Amino acid sequence: xxxxxxxxxxxxxxxxxxxxxxxxxxxxxxxxxxxxxxxxxxxxxxxxxxxxxxxxxxxxxxxxxxxxxxxxxxxxxxxxxxxxxxxxxxxxxxxxxxxxxxxxxxxxxxxxxxxxxxxxxxxxxxxxxxxxxxxxxxxxxxxxxxxxxxxxxxxxxxxxxxxxxxxxxxxxxxxxxxxxxxxxxxxxxxxxxxxxxxxxxxxxxxxxxxxxxxxxxxxxxxxxxxxxxxxxxxxxxxxxxxxxxxxxxxxxxxxxxxxxxxxxxxxxxxxxxxxxxxxxxxxxxxxxxxxxxxxxxxxxxxxxxxxxxxxxxxxxxxxxxxxxxxxxxxxxxxxxxxxxxxxxxxxxxxxxxxxxxxxxxxxxxxxxxxxxxxx
Amino acid sequence: xxxxxxxxxxxxxxxxxxxxxxxxxxxxxxxxxxxxxxxxxxxxxxxxxxxxxxxxxxxxxxxxxxxxxxxxxxxxxxxxxxxxxxxxxxxxxxxxxxxxxxxxxxxxxxxxxxxxxxxxxxxxxxxxxxxxxxxxxxxxxxxxxxxxxxxxxxxxxxxxxxxxxxxxxxxxxxxxxxxxxxxxxxxxxxxxxxxxxxxxxxxxxxxxxxxxxxxxxxxxxxxxxxxxxxxxxxxxxxxxxxxxxxxxxxxxxxxxxxxxxxxxxxxxxxxxxxxxxxxxxxxxxxxxxxxxxxxxxxxxxxxxxxxxxxxxxxxxxxxxxxxxxxxxxxxxxxxxxxxxxxxxxxxxxxxxxxxxxxxxxxxxxxxxxxxxxxx
Numbered sequence: 001x002x003x004x005x006x007x008x009x010x011x012x013x014x015x016x017x018x019x020x021x022x023x024x025x026x027x028x029x030x031x032x033x034x035x036x037x038x039x040x041x042x043x044x045x046x047x048x049x050x051x052x053x054x055x056x057x058x059x060x061x062x063x064x065x066x067x068x069x070x071x072x073x074x075x076x077x078x079x080x081x082x083x084x085x086x087x088x089x090x091x092x093x094x095x096x097x098x099x100x101x102x103x104x105x106x107x108x109x110x111x112x113x114x115x116x117x118x119x120x121x122x123x124x125x126x127x128x129x130x131x132x133x134x135x136x137x138x139x140x141x142x143x144x145x146x147x148x149x150x151x152x153x154x155x156x157x158x159x160x161x162x163x164x165x166x167x168x169x170x171x172x173x174x175x176x177x178x179x180x181x182x183x184x185x186x187x188x189x190x191x192x193x194x195x196x197x198x199x200x201x202x203x204x205x206x207x208x209x210x211x212x213x214x215x216x217x218x219x220x221x222x223x224x225x226x227x228x229x230x231x232x233x234x235x236x237x238x239x240x241x242x243x244x245x246x247x248x249x250x251x252x253x254x255x256x257x258x259x260x261x262x263x264x265x266x267x268x269x270x271x272x273x274x275x276x277x278x279x280x281x282x283x284x285x286x287x288x289x290x291x292x293x294x295x296x297x298x299x300x301x302x303x304x305x306x307x308x309x310x311x312x313x314x315x316x317x318x319x320x321x322x323x324x325x326x327x328x329x330x331x332x333x334x335x336x337x338x339x340x341x342x343x344x345x346x347x348x349x350x351x352x353x354x355x356x357x358x359x360x361x362x363x364x365x366x367x368x369x370x371x372x373x374x375x
Numbered sequence: 376x377x378x379x380x381x382x383x384x385x386x387x388x389x390x391x392x393x394x395x396x397x398x399x400x401x402x403x404x405x406x407x408x409x410x411x412x413x414x415x416x417x418x419x420x421x422x423x424x425x426x427x428x429x430x431x432x433x434x435x436x437x438x439x440x441x442x443x444x445x446x447x448x449x450x451x452x453x454x455x456x457x458x459x460x461x462x463x464x465x466x467x468x469x470x471x472x473x474x475x476x477x478x479x480x481x482x483x484x485x486x487x488x489x490x491x492x493x494x495x496x497x498x499x500x501x502x503x504x505x506x507x508x509x510x511x512x513x514x515x516x517x518x519x520x521x522x523x524x525x526x527x528x529x530x531x532x533x534x535x536x537x538x539x540x541x542x543x544x545x546x547x548x549x550x551x552x553x554x555x556x557x558x559x560x561x562x563x564x565x566x567x568x569x570x571x572x573x574x575x576x577x578x579x580x581x582x583x584x585x586x587x588x589x590x591x592x593x594x595x596x597x598x599x600x601x602x603x604x605x606x607x608x609x610x611x612x613x614x615x616x617x618x619x620x621x622x623x624x625x626x627x628x629x630x631x632x633x634x635x636x637x638x639x640x641x642x643x644x645x646x647x648x649x650x651x652x653x654x655x656x657x658x659x660x661x662x663x664x665x666x667x668x669x670x671x672x673x674x675x676x677x678x679x680x681x682x683x684x685x686x687x688x689x690x691x692x693x694x695x696x697x698x699x700x701x702x703x704x705x706x707x708x709x710x711x712x713x714x715x716x717x718x719x720x721x722x723x724x725x726x727x728x729x730x731x732x733x734x735x736x737x738x739x740x741x742x743x744x745x746x747x748x749x750x
Contacts, residue, residue, distance in 0.1 A: 041701055041708040048688070069675070069700040077678050077696055085692040300444070303452050313423070317460040321452055325444040326416055333416040335707060 003183070003216065004248050008357050016265050018357040021217075021248050023089040023141040024181045025081065028056045030248060030269040031357075033260065033350040034091060035343055036277060039064050040074070040084040043277050044335040045343070047086045053312075053340065054347050057089040057141075059272050062134050063098030066126075067117050071137040079139030091272070092140035094131045094173070094187075096147050097221075097253075108148065110168065128169040132176035132184070140182055142216065145173035147187045152227040159191035163200050171207045174215065183216025185250060191222055192231050194238045201242050217248040217270070224253045224273075233262060240267040257286060257349055261369050264353045265362070276346045280338035283327045286345040288372055292320075294338070299324040312344035313337075378558070378591065379623050383732050391640050393732040396592075396623050398464040398516040399556045400456065403431045405623060405644040406732075408635065408725040409466060410718055411652060414439050415449070415459040418652050419710040420718070422461045428687075428715065429722050432464040432516070434647050437509050438473030441501075442492050446512040454514030466647070467515035469506045469548070469562075471522050472596075472628075483523065485543065503544040507551035507559070515557055517591065520548035522562045527602040534566035538575050546582045549590065558591025560625060566597055567606050569613045576617050592623040592645070599628045599648075608637060615642040632661055632724055636744050639728045640737070651721045655713035658702045661720040663747055667695075669713070674699040687719035688712075 003022035009015060021028040035042045035050065038061040042050060050058065060080055065071060077083040080090055096113070099106060103115035103124075112127030131146040147166040150158055166189045177184050186204045190196035201218070208215050220239060223232045236251065243249055250270035251263050260271055276286065283294040287307035292299075294306075302320040310316075314323070314337040326334040349369075356365035378397035384390060396403040410417045410425065413436040417425060425433065435455055440446060452458040455465055471488070474481060478490035478499075487502030506521040522541040525533055541564045552559050561579045565571035576593070583590050595614060598607045611626065618624055625645035626638050635646055651661065660667040662682035667674075669681075677695040685691075689698070689712040701709040724744075731740035 039701070039704045039706055040697070041706050044707040044711070046688075046708065046711060047692070068704060069696070073676060073696065076676060077694060083694070083697055085697075301448060301451060313421075317422070319452060319458070321444070321448065322415070322458055322460075326414070329414045329443060331414055331416050332419040332707060332710060333421065336419075336421060336711070 002246055004246060006246070015267055016357055016362050017267060017269065018354050019248065019269060023183070025087060025089040025141050026056070028089055029354060031264045031350050031353050032056055032270055033346045034059050034270065034272040036061070036272055036274045037084065037086070039068070040080060044281065044332070044339045045277070047084065049340065050086070050343075051088070053343050054351065055088070055343070057091060058086060060090055060092045060138060060140065061098055062092050062095035062131060062138070063102065065138060066095060066134050067119055071134040075137040075139075081139060089141040090139075091142040092135045092138055092144065094144040094146040095126050095134065096131070097149050099126055100149060108165075110165070112146070128172035129176045132173055136179050136182070143177070143182055143184045144219065145170040145184060145187050147189060147221055149189065149222045149225065150191065151225050152191055152222070152231070154191055156193055159193055159196060163189045163196055167200065167203055167207070170204060174207060174211055174213055177213055184213070185217040185219050186215040187219045187221040187252070188239065188243070189222045192227060192235060194235065197235060197239045198242050201239065205244065215247065217250055218243050219250040219252050220268075221252050223251065224255055229259070232259070233266065236263055236266045236268065257346070257373065258370070260346070260349060261353060261366055264350075265366055271350070276342035277339050280342040281335045283334070283338065285338055286342055290373055294320065294323050294327050306341060310341065310344065312341050314341040377621055379621060381621070390642055391732055391737050392642060392644065393729050394623065394644060398558070400462060400464040400516050401431070403464055404729060406639045406725050406728050407431055407645050408721045409434050409645060409647040411436070411647055411649045412459065412461070414443070415455060419656065419707070419714045420652070422459065424715065425461070425718075426463070428718050429726065430463070430718070432466060433461060435465055435467045435513060435515065436473060437467050437470035437506060437513070438477065440513060441470060441509050442494055446509040450512040456514055464516040465514070466517040467510045467513055467519065469519040469521040470501050470509065471506070472524050474501055475524060483540070485540070487521070503547035504551045507548055511552075511554050511557065518552070518557055518559045519594065520545040520559060520562050522564060522596055524564065524597045524600065525566065526600050527566055527597070527606070529566055531568055534568055534571060538564045538571055542575065542578050542582070545579060549582060549586055549588055552588055559588070560592040560594050561590040562594045562596040562627070563614065563618070564597045567602060567610060569610065572610060572614045573617050576614065580619065590622065592625055593618050594625040594627050595643075596627050598626065599630055604634070607634070608641070611638055611641045611643065632721070632748065633745070635721070635724060636728060636741055639725075640741055646725070651717035652714050655717040656710045658709070658713065660713055661717055665748055669695065669698050669702050681716060685716065685719065687716050689716040
């Protein structure tokens, strides 16, 4: 059974496409941006606001939820959807990336990763089997395979070794999946080595061909970890034609509006990133004509909306002067309003990508977008 | 012209009553609780949420807005209503109380108060005339007279001296009022000295009898500043019969749910307090059966709503376990959800007071309220 349907593929195999992904908690129209809800909340945002903004699916972070409040507690609460009052689809990561970036005293073995909590120093061991157990306890609609993700630049032997470990962990992740009402996405690693990326993809297809279970989608992991933009684009462009066309493609942790519009053009269907929400809290706002640092003195008496072309609650009701005032005064409403705007920007941007694909004018849309943003 | 109409006065002159106060930005049904929006925002709350919660009028703090972003900027923005996207009535305080509690190096003269900003140390002088100028620039619907407010306990001569200064400042405040579309409320001082409170009231009535302008309401100031609860109740009870029956009575900076229900019974129409919003951010929540400190371990796996009797968004969608989790994890949604609940609690509490007055069963309501809250 494949729950992903391509509606339009403008540029042939590997090119930009629009699709629909069915999940237990609803359909996702791709390409799609997924807001990040690390600790059972998309920061500074109510679930009802996310719905109003048109968010179709949100992320939860397995590492954070495992550490606090614990997956057993969330399971006892009726699952993550009920716990956080979000009835749409939820994707959870595997916890791997956060173990590598946040936890202390990590030690990697074939079995998994042992580490100490960044909150209270308690000792834990995360393995593919436990990661899937946690994600199933959370009630995730889309789970991710437990993988290792080396920072770039890294030498080829490090990347190769990491990829071999990841492939073993992904095979075990697939074997550990027990529920029927969710999906497990594979993650392609291989750093900036195009042949390793291709090999990783082929071996993941082999893994599922030897299993009675399938991967519900294929993610590109290990990018946006310090490498130049062009390296990322090259990896995606080279890899995309080798990825199975009939599965959703998810570029993990990416990225800027420019990254999203570029990578939709390279055949990516799904994105997640903390950028709209984190930058909102830091006063960095995305608009159709470029980025705005709202604390700048130039906005002190600027009574125009943040983005005259924007239909979000923030732009419809408040001026740049107000947004600057509440940011400078350290008022929580600054984060709330800025998050509404930035999420609206990212979500509608992907909506525009999708519509232009369906209308057969995506290339035109891309050109316009880059021309306005750089102006 | 008097814009205040009594609808029901259950317990004769000085007793509990329900009324309607007309302002340029809409009618206010009393008794009423007014959420505090110090820096042009009710903390952690969108204006649209305040509307949904049934807030009829909010407060702005003159001292804070004068310091930052400045009343001229807000005037240039089209006034405080437009600046903060709140189209309902706004009451502004005079700035006096904050000058005394926040500013540095205060020096009081007959002219006014010179002080240094708590933000940048800049030097300022706030006088009755400037306070009214600022409040009119903000576009306040209900302005407050500039007054001095001594902390309690204080000796009688200090209270008397302060009252004399305040009476001079109130006369000058009334004289300084220029706009026709707003109201100016008098403030009765006199500490815990019942005869001084009565004298202050009579002299304020004299001031307005000698002017072509009227006070739109009478406030009781200088309470909830460190004195025992019973001292406050005694002052209100003794003072209330001497206050003009045909003007709204506003007890400034008060208070707990118990204070509100008690003082409605003593004839007060209007209240403001930071308690629901500030306590929300500190995880202290008000419920029909008592107060809840949400961080307590006992709520860790408590999957019941905060208040089973409450119809607010928070109680309808989230469990105590969730509220505890996001509070402990220091997530902004904790403040947002807690503020929604606490404001809903205070606003509906006053709504219930009003309805029970209209229905002639206020005493019964009071009894039930105290019995449930202490249970």
